Amino acid sequence: MKNISIYISLVLLIFSGVMLFDSFKLEYGGDYGPGAGFLPVWVNGILFILTFILFIMSFKKDIRLIKDVLPQHKERLHLLITILSPILFLTTLNFLGFTLSSILVLFCLFVLSFKWYWSATFAFIVSIVIFFVFKELLSVPLPVNQFGW
Amino acid sequence: MESLQLLLQGFETALSWNNLFYCAIGVLFGMLVGVLPGLGPAAGTAILLPLTYGLEPITAIIMLAGIYYGSMYGGTITSILINTPGEAASVITCLDGYPLAQQGRAGAALAIAAIGSFIGGTLSLIGLIIFGPIVANQVLKFGPPEFFALVVLGLTLLVALMGKSLIKGLIAALFGLSLAFIGQDPGSGYIRFSFGVTNLTSGIEFIAIAMGLFGFSEILFNIEKGLDNKNSTPAKIKGLLPKKEEWYPSLKAIGRGSGLGFVLGLIPGLNSVIPTMISYSMEKKMSKTPDRFGKGAIEGVAGPETANNAYSGSALIPLLTLGIPTSPTIAVLLGAFVMHGLTPGPTLYQTNPTVIWGIIASMFIGNLLLLIMNWPLAGVWAKITLVPFKILLPILLMVTIVGTFSIRNNLFDVLVMLIFGVIGYFFKKIDIPLAPVILTFVLGSVLEKTLVQSLTMFEGNFFEFFTRPISGVILAIAIISLLWSIYGGIRGKKVGVDDVEI
Incomplete structure (x- = not known):
């Protein structure tokens, strides 16, 4: 089970299965023409069949080993941190405010390549610039802490 | 004649200081996107979209269009000077551009690329001026069945041409279509597939998906290559003109x-790489000395560079006249139109001529600005590639996060962006193309609305589509193209193109 195609096609199969199941709950046709479920039933039905074929193919024809497809060692860690960084931003934003959350996330990303003091400096400068551009120039209401940043 | 008058009015709009400034900013960012390897036009346009939130609709579109066609220019510089294409359409330019640079003739290659790009871009704009209003006028006569048939044709051509596997192309297209069903049903107003999540009742935000699939997933791919990845030092530029005998060919x-x-810009699913590849092989075949190609033939730079810029102009025709995007970048532009309260399509020519003609006029100005920026300043642009990824990528990531948040000031959109970034990353790992996902998602509501309207008109009889000449012919072409693709797939001769224009 080191074949990544199996996992991706399985996720797609589950997605299409759930969508197809939910499509059946919708009205297929009404008095005046097709209902809300008409196209979803067909689209999700065909998608389900195709993802099932892909799932079967992934065992025999479309084999892609995780070790060949995903990065190893340092790059894998970097990738994971990058994927987690928006989650860190989302979880801290409401109580830390934009600037501190942004500094935290950027620090985590910069520190992968720079010394901690350079990372802190870059994170601080970039966050302030982004805050200024979006909040002041573009008038985007960024979530702020009790101090207004 | 009327078009000319409207174009002059468009120039009046485009030449206002404000629009001129944002046109320059747009092409500047476009150049930057083009120059930086690993950041394609779709990703660049999506990431920079938030910068236009506070702008007037016309100014915003002028800026975003500038990013789009500007990126086509920028990619050339790195192809010629450091043998690294800034975006996919410039891959072919490396073949002869870099050998020319090694021979100390980088200036000549850059000059011919810039001139070709300018001429190609300008001629395709003239095509847009001539054919745009004609097509829009004809399309005004279309009813829901004709629009449905057109969307189906666009999608089948896309699926038939995109990706290496027909099954994966179809899965990508249907996945995008399935996502488009989330939210309110266009016919009955019924809320579908929200699974009790309040944020899903209004559907998934298109820009969040585009940012994820094309922005965040690209960042992940670049991180995978290693943050210490560095580009080589650019070649020195000497002389800025080709030799006298090189001008004619x-x-x-x-x-x-x-x-x-x-011509190729009008066909859905053909990304900007295809015109460059066909142009290169055409030039090689037509040359009396084909063995020069790959060793520094100037026509090998001139043809493809012109073709990709001509493509980018004509690809706007289906968008502006039919409201149908033909590539992911154009889909992002469509999203930008909608975000700013404009609906591209035939009626836009009637309801908002100032916008349409202002954009077209701004593209003439933008092309001229790009010629100036490219030709004498190429060396300066090339130095930008020396900015290390380890600085650039965290900044891009933060701009992507904040930009996604600022669409609706909603953290849910950031989560959507993250999810689709990861989906895009893994889809590419098993060669599921991303372009069909975004294009079917964008066209999903039009497809469903026109299908429901048509079937209501036909009292449920699908075959009525074939009794109307236009919808019948278009649907027949769609079916033939799909069958041809299936046949090619079975015979193992599928003519697919990589999903590269991101």
């Missing part, structure tokens, strides 16, 4: 590239 290649790029 170059101009002939530019002429052919313009025509080719213009």
Whole structure:
């Protein structure tokens, strides 16, 4: 089970299965023409069949080993941190405010390549610039802490 | 004549200081996107979209269009000077551009690329001016069945041409269509597939998906390559003109590239790489000395560079006249139109001529600005590639996060962006193309609305589509193209193109 195609096609199969199941709950046709479920039933039905074929193919024809497809060692860690960084931003934003959350996330990303003091400096400068551009120039209401940043 | 008058009015709009400024900013960012390897036009346009939130609709579109066609220019510089294409359409330019640079003739290659790009871009704009209103006028006569048939044709051509596997192309297209069902049903107003999540009742935000699939997933791919990844030092530029005897064959290649790029830009699913590849092989075949190609033939730079810029202009015709995007970048532009309260399509020519003609006029100005920026300043642009990824990528990531948040000031959109970034990353790992996902998602509501309207008109009889000449012919072409693709897939001869224009 080191074949990544199996996992991706399985996720797609589950997605299409759930969508197809939910499509059946919708009205297929009404008095005046097709209902809300008409196209979803067909689209999700065909998608389900195709993802099932892909799932079967992934065992025999479309084999892609995780070790060949995903990065190893340092790059894998970097990738994971990058994927987690928006989650860190989302979880801290409401109580830390934009600037501190942004500094935290950027620090985590910069520190992968720079010394901690350079990372802190870059994170601080970039966050302030982004805050200024979006909040002041573009008038985007960024979530702020009790101090207004 | 009327078009000319409207174009002059468009120039009046485009030449206002404000629009001129944002046009320059747009092409500047576009150049930057083009120059930086690993950041394609769709990703660049999506990431920079939030910068236009506070702008007037016309100014915003002028800026975003500038990013789009500007990126086509920028990619050339790195292809010629450091043998690294800034975006996919410039891959082919490396073949002869870099050898020319090694021979100390980088200036000549850059000059012919800039001139070709300018001529190709300008000619395709003239095509847009001539054919745009004609097509829009004809399309006004279309009813829901004709629009449905057109969308189906666009999607089948896309699926038939995109990706290496027909099954994966179809899965990508249907996945995008399935996502488009989330939210309110366009016919009955019924809320579908929200699974009790309040944020899903209004559907998934298109820009969040685009940012994820094309922005965040690209960042992940670049991180995978290693943050210490560095580009080589650019070659020195000497002289800014080709030799006297090179002008004539170059101009002939530019002429052919313009025509080719213009025609191919009208076909859905053909990304900007295809015109460059066809142009290159055409130039090689037509040359009396084909063995020069790959060793520094100037026509090998002139043709493809012209073709990709001609393509980018004509690809706007289906968008502006039919409201149908033909590539992911154009889909992002469509999203930008909608975000700013404009609906591209035939009625836009009637309801908002100032916008349409202002954008077209701004593209003439933008092309001229790009010629100036590219030709004498190429060396300066090339130095930008020396900015290390380890600085650039965290900044891009933060701009992507904040930009996604600022669409609706909603953290849910950031989560959507993250999810689709990861989906995009893994889809690419098993060669599921991303372009069909975004295009079917964008066209999903139009497809469903026109299908429901048509079937209501036909009292449920699907075959009525074939009794109307226009919808019948278009649907027949769609079916033939799909069958041809299935046949090609079974015979193992599928003519697929990589999903590269991101």
